[in-house]
Amino acid sequence: MKFILSCFTAILLLTSCSSDQKRVVVFSKGSVDINTDTKTIKATDGAGHEDKTVDFVGKTVELTLNTPSGDAKVTLTENGYYIVNVKNDTIIGSQVNYSDPQLSNQVITQEALRVKIDSLHNLVNNKNVxxxxxxxxxxxxxxxxxxxxxxxxxxxxxxxxxxxxxxxxKAPEVYRFYSIKEIRETIAKLEGMTGGKKTEE
Known part of the structure; x- marks a missing residue:
């Protein structure tokens, strides 16, 4: 009887833990050290881009960040997939459709270009997010x-x-992210393709 109760308790604990899972992708510029025990993330300001994925378990997970941008704390309350940005740059992104075969050879009209440019300007200005x-x-x-x-x-x-x-x-659920500098460069290239004046941000 004790053995059965012990097994039942273990199952409950495992179920509880799995239901409180937070998966975190850490975006950094340079090396990053993630300590899952102390829930700390330490980042340096290096070259290039790095990302690391780590899982945390808990109803509420508070992470302490020590980064080139300073010290901070972030709290994760919902279960699921997160991004933590420890770069000294803003990151912008959205869900994208990589599996639609029609998109690869699609001819982009001038009207579609303008819509794309307006959408990117909104993202850069933290609108419609x-x-x-x-x-x-x-x-x-x-x-x-x-x-x-x-x-x-x-x-x-x-x-x-x-x-x-x-x-x-089923199409995969894909999220694509860029630095804000990349987005601004993309806007400039697209505006060059329209042959018109640059859109004001």
């Missing part, structure tokens, strides 16, 4: 909850991912 729109504006030393889906794919800045395979006939 949030989980409802699947657009994200992540300041240094901050965290955002992306999705409840642990199978989602997160693509960080400077990666060259072009496609993602469907799984069981």
């Amino acid at each position: 949030g989980k409802a729109t699947r657009n994200f504006y992540i300041l240094p030393n901050s965290a955002v909850h992306l999705t409840d889906n642990f199978d989602a794919i997160v693509v960080g800045p400077f990666h060259q991912m072009r496609s993602a395979e469907s799984k069981d006939g």
Whole structure:
């Protein structure tokens, strides 16, 4: 009887732990040290982009950040997938469709270009962002909850991912992120393709 009760208690504990899971992708510029026991993230200001993925368990997880932008704390309350930005640069991104074969050879019209430019300007200005729109504006030393889906794919800045395979006939849930500098450079290139004046931010 004691053995049965012990097994039942263990199952309850495992179920409780798994239901309070937070998966965190840490975006950094240079090396980053993540201590899951003390829940601390220490980052240096190096070259290039790095990202690390780590899981935390708990109903509420408070992370202490020590980064080139200063010290901060972020609190994770929802279960699911997060991004923590410890770069000294704002990160911008959104959910994208990598599996639509029609998009690869699609000719972009001038009207579509202008819509794209306006959308990017909104992102740079922290407009039309949030989980409802699947657009994200992540300041240094901050965290955002992306999705409840642990199978989602997160693509960080400077990666060259072009496609993602469907799984069981379903399109993958992919989130693509860029530095704010990359977005501004993209806006400038697109505005050059329109042959018109630059849009005011």
